[in-house]
Amino acid sequence: MKPIHVGLLGLGTVGGGALTVLRRNRAEIARRAGREIVVKHAVVRSLEKAQKHAGDGLTITNDPLDVVDNPDIDIVVELIGGLDPAKELVLAAIENGKHVVTANKALVALHGNEIFAAAQKRGVMVAFEAAVAGGIPIIKALREGLTANRIEWIAGIINGTSNFILTEMRDKGAGFDAVLGEAQRLGYAEADPTFDVEGIDAAHKLTIMSAIGFGIPMQFDKAYTEGIGALTREDIRYAEELGYRIKLLGITRRTANGIELRVHPTLIPARRLIANVDGVMNAILVKGDAVGATLYYGAGAGAEPTASAVVADLVDVTRMHTADPGNRVPHLAFQPDALSSEPILPMSEVRTAYYLRLKAFDKPGVLADVTRILADLDISIDAMIQKEPQAAEEQVDVIMLTHVTLEKHIDAAIRRIEALSSVSGAVTRIRLEELNSH
Amino acid sequence: MKPIHVGLLGLGTVGGGALTVLRRNRAEIARRAGREIVVKHAVVRSLEKAQKHAGDGLTITNDPLDVVDNPDIDIVVELIGGLDPAKELVLAAIENGKHVVTANKALVALHGNEIFAAAQKRGVMVAFEAAVAGGIPIIKALREGLTANRIEWIAGIINGTSNFILTEMRDKGAGFDAVLGEAQRLGYAEADPTFDVEGIDAAHKLTIMSAIGFGIPMQFDKAYTEGIGALTREDIRYAEELGYRIKLLGITRRTANGIELRVHPTLIPARRLIANVDGVMNAILVKGDAVGATLYYGAGAGAEPTASAVVADLVDVTRMHTADPGNRVPHLAFQPDALSSEPILPMSEVRTAYYLRLKAFDKPGVLADVTRILADLDISIDAMIQKEPQAAEEQVDVIMLTHVTLEKHIDAAIRRIEALSSVSGAVTRIRLEELNSH
Numbered sequence: 001m002k003p004i005h006v007g008l009l010g011l012g013t014v015g016g017g018a019l020t021v022l023r024r025n026r027a028e029i030a031r032r033a034g035r036e037i038v039v040k041h042a043v044v045r046s047l048e049k050a051q052k053h054a055g056d057g058l059t060i061t062n063d064p065l066d067v068v069d070n071p072d073i074d075i076v077v078e079l080i081g082g083l084d085p086a087k088e089l090v091l092a093a094i095e096n097g098k099h100v101v102t103a104n105k106a107l108v109a110l111h112g113n114e115i116f117a118a119a120q121k122r123g124v125m126v127a128f129e130a131a132v133a134g135g136i137p138i139i140k141a142l143r144e145g146l147t148a149n150r151i152e153w154i155a156g157i158i159n160g161t162s163n164f165i166l167t168e169m170r171d172k173g174a175g176f177d178a179v180l181g182e183a184q185r186l187g188y189a190e191a192d193p194t195f196d197v198e199g200i201d202a203a204h205k206l207t208i209m210s211a212i213g214f215g216i217p218m219q220f221d222k223a224y225t226e227g228i229g230a231l232t233r234e235d236i237r238y239a240e241e242l243g244y245r246i247k248l249l250g251i252t253r254r255t256a257n258g259i260e261l262r263v264h265p266t267l268i269p270a271r272r273l274i275a276n277v278d279g280v281m282n283a284i285l286v287k288g289d290a291v292g293a294t295l296y297y298g299a300g301a302g303a304e305p306t307a308s309a310v311v312a313d314l315v316d317v318t319r320m321h322t323a324d325p326g327n328r329v330p331h332l333a334f335q336p337d338a339l340s341s342e343p344i345l346p347m348s349e350v351r352t353a354y355y356l357r358l359k360a361f362d363k364p365g366v367l368a369d370v371t372r373i374l375a376d377l378d379i380s381i382d383a384m385i386q387k388e389p390q391a392a393e394e395q396v397d398v399i400m401l402t403h404v405t406l407e408k409h410i411d412a413a414i415r416r417i418e419a420l421s422s423v424s425g426a427v428t429r430i431r432l433e434e435l436n437s438h
Numbered sequence: 439m440k441p442i443h444v445g446l447l448g449l450g451t452v453g454g455g456a457l458t459v460l461r462r463n464r465a466e467i468a469r470r471a472g473r474e475i476v477v478k479h480a481v482v483r484s485l486e487k488a489q490k491h492a493g494d495g496l497t498i499t500n501d502p503l504d505v506v507d508n509p510d511i512d513i514v515v516e517l518i519g520g521l522d523p524a525k526e527l528v529l530a531a532i533e534n535g536k537h538v539v540t541a542n543k544a545l546v547a548l549h550g551n552e553i554f555a556a557a558q559k560r561g562v563m564v565a566f567e568a569a570v571a572g573g574i575p576i577i578k579a580l581r582e583g584l585t586a587n588r589i590e591w592i593a594g595i596i597n598g599t600s601n602f603i604l605t606e607m608r609d610k611g612a613g614f615d616a617v618l619g620e621a622q623r624l625g626y627a628e629a630d631p632t633f634d635v636e637g638i639d640a641a642h643k644l645t646i647m648s649a650i651g652f653g654i655p656m657q658f659d660k661a662y663t664e665g666i667g668a669l670t671r672e673d674i675r676y677a678e679e680l681g682y683r684i685k686l687l688g689i690t691r692r693t694a695n696g697i698e699l700r701v702h703p704t705l706i707p708a709r710r711l712i713a714n715v716d717g718v719m720n721a722i723l724v725k726g727d728a729v730g731a732t733l734y735y736g737a738g739a740g741a742e743p744t745a746s747a748v749v750a751d752l753v754d755v756t757r758m759h760t761a762d763p764g765n766r767v768p769h770l771a772f773q774p775d776a777l778s779s780e781p782i783l784p785m786s787e788v789r790t791a792y793y794l795r796l797k798a799f800d801k802p803g804v805l806a807d808v809t810r811i812l813a814d815l816d817i818s819i820d821a822m823i824q825k826e827p828q829a830a831e832e833q834v835d836v837i838m839l840t841h842v843t844l845e846k847h848i849d850a851a852i853r854r855i856e857a858l859s860s861v862s863g864a865v866t867r868i869r870l871e872e873l874n875s876h
Contacts (some may be wrong), residue, residue, distance in 0.1 A: 021586050021728045031653055031776035032585045034764065129583075135729035137583025144582075145567075145575025147470045148459050148749030215469055260586035273714060273735060290459045291573035291746035297711060298729060308729035311586030323761035326472070338469035 003036035004318045007067030009089060010079035011044045011053055014103055014130070017075065017303030018310045019053055029311065033318045037311075043067050059402070068093045075176075075317055077310060078102040087111050094118045094126070099321060101313040103130035103306055105204040112208070112218040116331040123325040127313035132205040133158055133282045135305030136298040137312065142212045142286065143333040149288025151213040153260075154252035158205045160280035160300045161189045161196035162228050162245055162248040167278040170236050170245070176229060188280055198227035199248060199263035206250030209284070210261050214254055214342065215334035219261070222344035226264035235357060235428060239267050239398050242383060244355075244432065245275040250299050251433065258343040267355050267401075267432040274435065285435060293437035348408035353382070356402065356410075357428040358417060359395040365421040367398070373416045374402070377409045395424050401432060441474035445505030447527060448517035449482045449491055449498070450543055451671070452568070455741030456515065456748045457491055467749065470755045474750075481505050506531045513571060513755055515748060516540040525549050532556045532564070537759060539751040541568035543642040550646070550656040554709045554769040561763040565751035570643040571596055571720045573743030574736040575750065580650045580724065583772040587726025587806055589651040591691035591698075594872055596643045598718035598738045599627045599634035599687040600666050604703075605716040608674050608683070614667060625716055636665035637686060637701035644688030648699050652692055652780065653772035657699070660782035664702035670758040676837050677705050680696060680821060681791075682870065683713040690873065696783040705793050705839075712873065723873060731875035786846035789819070794840065794848075795866040796855060797833040804860040807837070811854045812840070815847045833862050839870060 002086050006022075008015050019039055022029065030036045043066055044050040050060045059066075064080075067073055068089055076093040078100060080086050086107050091114075093100050100119070102108065108115070108128050119126045129139045133156070142151070157163050161183060168179040180197070183189035195201045203223040211218045228248050233263045239246050244267040253260040268275045273295055277283040282300030287293050299305035330336060360366040367386070374381060380403040387397040402410070414427045444460075446453050448596045454525040457477055459469065479497045488498045497504075502518075505511055506527055514531040516538060518524050524545050531538050538557070540546065546553070546566050557564045567577045571594070580589070595601050599621060606617040607825055614765040618635070621627035625652040633639045649656045666686050677684050682705040691698040706713045711733055715721040720738030725731050737743035758766050758827075768774060805824070812819060818841040825835040840848070852865045 017728075025586065025588050025727070028588050028653075029585065031772045032768070034768070034773050135726075136732055137579050140578060140583045144754060145578045145750055147467065147753040148463065148746045150463050150466050215466075266649050273711060276714060288573075288746065289456075290749070291462070292737045292744040294574055294734070294745055296732070296734060298732035304728040305730055307443060308584065308586040308726065311728070312583055315585040319765055319767055320761070322765045323758070327757055327760045329757055330470070330472070334469045335472050409506065414464060 001035040003038045005038060005040045005072055005074050006077060006314060007070060007073035008039055008042040008077045009064055010068055011042045011050050012079065013303045014306045014310065015042065015079040016053060017307030018079070021304060021307045022310050023056065027340045029315065033315045035318065037314050037318060037327060041067050041070060042075060055376060064089050067196055068095060073098060074103060074321070075099045075314060077314070077419040078104055083107060083110065089119055090115055094122050094124055097122060097124060099124045099317045100126045101310055101317065102126065102128050103133040103310055105201070105208065109204040109207040109218055109220040111213070116336070119278065119331065120336050125317050125320065125328060126331060127317055128208070129313050130306050130309035132208050133284060134298065134300040134302065136282060136284065136296050136300065137309070138209070138296050139212065140283050141296055142209060146286065146288050146291060146380065149290045151254065152287045152289060154209050154213050154284060154286050155249050155251045155274070155275065155433065156206070156209070156282070156284035157247055157277050158250050158284065158300060159191065159196050159202040159248060160282060162202070163277070164188045164280045165197065166228060166246060166248065170240070171232070173233055173237070175233055176231060179410055197229055199225035202248060202250045202263045206252055206261065207265055210252035210259065212333040213252065214259055215332065215338065215340050216342055219344050222261060224262040224264070228265050234397070235354055235430060238357065239355065240270070241385065242401060243270050244268060245270050246430065247275065255345065255351070257349060258345040261344050262347065262350060265430050267430055268435055272435055287437065302306065332421050341348070348411065350407045352407070353404045353432040353434070354402045354410050355430040355432050356400045358398050359424045360391055360398050361394055361422050361424065362389050362396045363422065369420050369422060370398070370417055373413050377411055377413050379403070379405045379413060439473040441476045443476055443478045443510055443512050444509060444515060444752060445511035446477055446480040446515045446517060447502055447505055449480045449488050450517065451741045452744045452748065453480065453517040454491060455745030456517070457836050459742060459745045459749050461494065467753060471753045473534055473756065475752050475756060476686045479505050479508060502527050505807055507534060511536060512759070513539060513551035513752060516542055521545060521548065528553055529556055532560050532562055535560060535562060537562045537755045538564045539748055539755065540566050540583065541565065541748055543569040543639070543646065547642040547645040547656055547658040550649070554774070557769065561768060563755050563758065564769060565755055566646070567751050568744050569745035570646050570720060572736065572738040572740065573746040574720060574722065574734050574738065575747070576647070576722050576734050579734055580647060584726050584729060587728045589692070590725045590727060591689065592647050592651050592688050592722060592724050593689045593712070593871065594644070594647070594720070595634065595685055595712065595715050596720055596722065596738060597634050597640040597686060598720060599631065600640070601715070602626045602718045603635065604684060604686065607669070607671060608678070609610060611671055611675070613671055614669060635654050635667055637663035640686060640688045640701045644690055644701055648690035648697065650771040651690065651724070652697055653770065653776065653778050654697065654780055655777055657782050660699060662700040662785045667701050669703055672835070673868060675823070676795065676823070677793065678708070679823065680839060681708050682706060683708050685713065687871065693783065693789070695787060696781040698788050699782050700785065700788060703868050705868055710873055723832065725875065731771050757758065761786065786849065788845045789842050790845070791842045791870040791872070792840045792848050793868040793870050794838045796836050797812060797862045798836050799832055799860050799862065800827050800834045806835070807858050807860060808855055811851050817841070817843045817847055817851060
């Protein structure tokens with residue numbers, strides 16, 4: 001059979017990785033796909049830097065339209081990242097009747113609805129396995145592997161940089177700033193780490209998983225994000241004492257009132273498998289009503305792991321491109337006319353448990369005041385530790401774990417606790433999830 | 439669109455589960471599949487017991503041909519288990535142009551080659567996600583999610599009964615027989631536990647994963663199986679002391695000389711995620727050359743987890759049944775004319791590391807004799823413990839971990855060690871795998 005012709009937009013880390021994998025495993029991939037998958041054309045910014053990839057009949061130029069408008073290209077792979085000009089180029093490729101593979105999570109999370117509608121209209125496929133959790137085939141698992149289930153919740157460690165930082169903070173007892181510097185030296189964090197440590201990158205990925213899991217449109221603008229920059233060594237240590245680990249989790253959950261969509265540092269029981277996912281690795285826990293909890297673990301970034309997902313999409317498109325478009329796997333797992341309008345819950349309406357830490361003057365009545373405030377708001381306490389005062393300090397750390405309650409109730413409680421004259425400074429609040437599989 | 443009509447052969451645990459899930463999640467599944475999936479006919483042994491499933495226009499009879507020859511049925515789901523009459527019925531359904539979904543691992547591992555050839559010829563699909571690791575979508579991950587990769591090895595905890603027994607033996611310090619009895623009372627082990635504890639069930643599943651991972655025919659007859667019945671509390675405890683857990687692993691690995699295909703108790707480093715998969719849960723670690731190691735975890739058995747996989751297959755077949763057969767995902771991941779004839783290695787040619795335990799008389803020279811034998815066979819020692827002699831005993835336990843070597847060399851070493859007059863009884867030998875992801 002005639003080979004499938006691929007055009008790459010971008011030949012950086014992931015693009016170079018995809019080319020390397022397609023060349024190295026050409027025979028193995030052709031044995032699976034039923035035909036060869038050949039990169040015919042790549043578009044790059046610097047022709048000079050791209051010379052190392054030359055050969056095998058590959059044309060390298062620097063005008064994206066050389067690929068997007070190229071009648072000899074069957075599948076366009078968008079790996080330039082960002083929204084502009086990625087969005088425009090993807091829409092142009094679709095308009096030209098080309099299938100698209102992309103690793104661009106921001107593009108899918110922010111403009112997926114428009115892009116999938118255009119692809120649907122034109123009868124082409126847009127595949128995006130590489131946009132979430134690198135080489136872990138989580139999009140496929142959600143979209144095809146778990147179709148029997150009503151998905152109840154998804155919780156994932158989906159940002160390797162943050163997980164590396166949290167792992168190092170715990171292992172070495174180091175502070176956030178020191179570990180961030182180390183991560184930057186090792187190449188695990190970018191010079192401007194905002195997207196990773198503030199939870200924005202994780203929120204892009206979570207938005208995509210939420211849409212596919214629950215059959216709703218992409219709604220990145222409604223995702224709540226809170227980063228790891230404010231976490232202290234003390235909180236990580238106290239969490240350990242209580243049997244928990246702190247991870248940056250993306251959590252999306254279906255409730256009777258709407259869908260939760262939130263990224264924030266989270267205490268999870270240390271004995272859970274996902275609590276033991278360390279360093280730059282990713283893992284996603286999915287709870288379905290029939291299957292129970294399943295977990296998917298692997299490298300969430302890097303040249304070849306991400307290329308693994310890009311090439312798997314190329315094989316999928318190759319296998320499916322002759323199929324009747326109406327019978328292909330729908331972009332968002334659910335048929336486009338069957339998406340639901342369930343609302344995304346505002347954070348104040350989210351229900352979860354909490355870790356609270358406050359500094360109190362070591363005198364009678366403080367705990368009575370605090371527990372009274374919590375009781376008045378119907379918040380039950382699950383555990384409490386009061387630390388011995390440090391040598392020269394007048395204040396003691398008080399740590400409490402609460403049972404599940406509404407976020408707006410905890411917010412009200414924190415305001416009242418902070419107003420107590422016996423309490424000094426702000427209350428630290430970190431959410432806590434048991435991630436029970438039943 | 440017109441509904442897809444399903445006929446069930448068998449309405450026991452898994453069949454009942456599939457019916458329950460299809461009914462409960464009917465709307466959710468139709469939103470995904472693009473049409474309703476309706477069970478029209480079920481064939482059972484006891485009409486009386488099946489009455490609880492009646493309703494929704496379901497016909498229940500007890501002649502399998504009522505489903506297999508039924509022109510109104512699009513997909514036949516085989517859930518009766520065993521080889522006879524399952525094989526004959528599956529082949530008859532294929533001959534009648536019906537797609538088949540099966541959860542029957544023995545059938546696929548022993549007769550898959552013949553069944554897939556028949557399906558290929560007739561242009562129908564045979565799907566079998568439920569045959570391996572229950573609800574974990576591992577077949578889909580191997581066959582579609584990791585197509586970019588040259589798979590290097592697969593290692594899985596794929597028998598929940600054995601994993602439950604090993605977990606209990608470790609947690610409670612109990613012996614095999616006591617724990618097996620408990621597992622039988624809890625319904626985790628059958629009255630005749632041979633298939634589970636002897637590794638045969640795991641070998642069926644491993645055979646299937648090996649075929650899909652490496653693009654080779656099913657070769658169950660060449661799988662090596664060793665069960666967990668001979669494991670002692672002492673070995674589990676010594677392994678822990680050395681930083682390892684003992685798990686019943688199915689391992690298949692591609693080497694320069696052929697493919698390893700083996701099920702046996704295995705020491706794995708306690709810090710590996712898969713070493714922490716406890717109780718009846720399953721997990722599979724897959725090493726690909728591009729993606730690195732990925733892990734898939736979930737319930738490997740039970741009514742609804744297994745039904746989750748059966749129904750996912752039904753949705754897949756529904757989505758793909760109008761596609762050109764030549765472009766569907768191939769049964770064994772690789773195109774049928776592109777399977778490889780790489781040989782399965784005999785166990786004597788397998789390379790792995792070993793845990794050895796022997797009882798030696800506590801006198802000078804014993805260790806010198808043992809280490810000399812190992813050195814003569816080019817086997818290096820990685821760690822050694824000699825335990826203090828017990829009160830009334832003349833012998834001491836000596837435990838050694840070796841580096842990787844050929845199985846035939848360790849066999850020769852054990853024969854010579856057992857012949858030493860200073861060594862009493864048989865040498866215990868358990869294989870050891872580091873499962874490094876690089």
